Amino acid sequence: MSVPTQTEMDLIVLKLMLDGEKRTRAQAKEAIRQQLGLSEEDCSLKTSSGVRVYESRVGWSVSYLSRAEMLHAVKRGLYEVTDFGRACAEQYTDAKAFYYFLKKTIAERNPWKHGGNESEAQTSKEENEAEQTGQEGEVSPQEQIDAAFTQLNDDLQEALLQSILEKDPTFFEQLVVDLLVKMGYGQGRPTQVSNDGGIDGIIATDALGFDPIYVQAKRYAPGNTVGRPELQGFAGALGSISRGVFITTSSFAKSAVEWASHYPHATLVLVDGKRLTELMVQYDLGVSTERVYRIKRLDGDYFGDE
Known part of the structure; x- marks a missing residue:
């Protein structure tokens, strides 16, 4: 089966704990994996930051249930179900209804809450937003x-x-050279506009200029794809140079990609608009850091959690 949603996981974890076993978070994650029969593919599913999805959801469910006093930590990092948790598990069979009850219970038992009416109003607001x-x-x-x-x-x-599209082609030629330099390929320069021979930039990969990389930059509108003829022209301009990078703001036709992958005389790397901007963000070209958020977690080593 697929990984349950966070809403579904909350009730699944609570019902798992009804067997009276005391479990750490790690043991709960493993027990849920076995109980649900999650496949290797399910278990390998990760968020964009590399966290396993099912482990994240089980871990948060343990936290929520503990905050609602449905689970109790018998010692640091080791949990068991409470009488209140048992009663809730017997009362609720619908995961969504239990989810809203869980949120409401956490709010009511929060020692920093500002009063029941405000808490209930916030819960009602969140439920309405959830339905929408x-x-x-x-x-x-x-x-x-x-x-x-x-x-x-x-x-x-x-x-x-x-x-980039709002700038002139000369700016774009300088940009692609700057990007390759930031990526560590060597020192680079745009070629003379009036006499570039189809080459827009040259990257010198060593101090003496051996084995350079030639670059071509095409600032095309998104719907204007780069076809095989443009790549063939670029390949001809390489001459004896063995490495070339063709960068565009648009995309490449399938026939162009296939031709480039089988070109025998040089290694041709194709970078489309999506990949170009990904690299610019990755290597901090044309962007700046606005704010840094540090996501912290409980130090299990300090508190003795497993």
């Missing part, structure tokens, strides 16, 4: 952070591409 979006409780907080990070990067990449 259909996404509340589907994923763990870790997955929400990763998804937000991905969305921010996607938006940034779109803004980068639009900014």
Whole structure:
């Protein structure tokens, strides 16, 4: 079966603990894996930050249930079900209904809450928003952070591409050279615009200029794909040079990609607009860091958790 949503996992973990066993988080994760019969593919599913999805959801469920006093830590990092937890497990069979009850219980038992009415109003508001979006409780907080990070990067990449398209071709030629230099391929320079012979930039990979990389940059609108003829022209301009990089703001036709992969006289690397902006973000070209968030977790070694 597929990995349960965060909403489903909360009730699954609580019912698992009804057997009276005391479990650490790690033991709960393994027990859930076996109980659900998760496949290797299911277990290998990770968030964009590399966290295993099912482990993240089980871990957060243990935290939620503990905060709601449905689980009790008999010692550091070792949990068992409480009488209140047993009663809740017997009362609820619907995962979504239990999820909202769990959130409400956590809010009511929060020692820093500002009063029951406000807590109930907030819970009601969240339930209404959940019904409208259909996404509340589907994923763990870790997955929400990763998804937000991905969305921010996607938006940034779109803004980068639009900014490049608003500049002239000469700016783009300098940009691709700057990128390859930042990536560590060597020192680079754009060629003379009036006499470039189809080559827009040259990267010298060593001090004496042996085995350089030739670069061609095409600032095309997204719908204007680069075809096989453009790549053949670039390959002809390489002459005896064995490495070339063709970078465009648009994309490559399938026939062009296939031709380049089988070209016998040089290694041709193709970089489309999506990959270009990914590399710009990765190597900090044309972008700056606005804010850094440090995500911290409980130090299990310090507190003796397994």
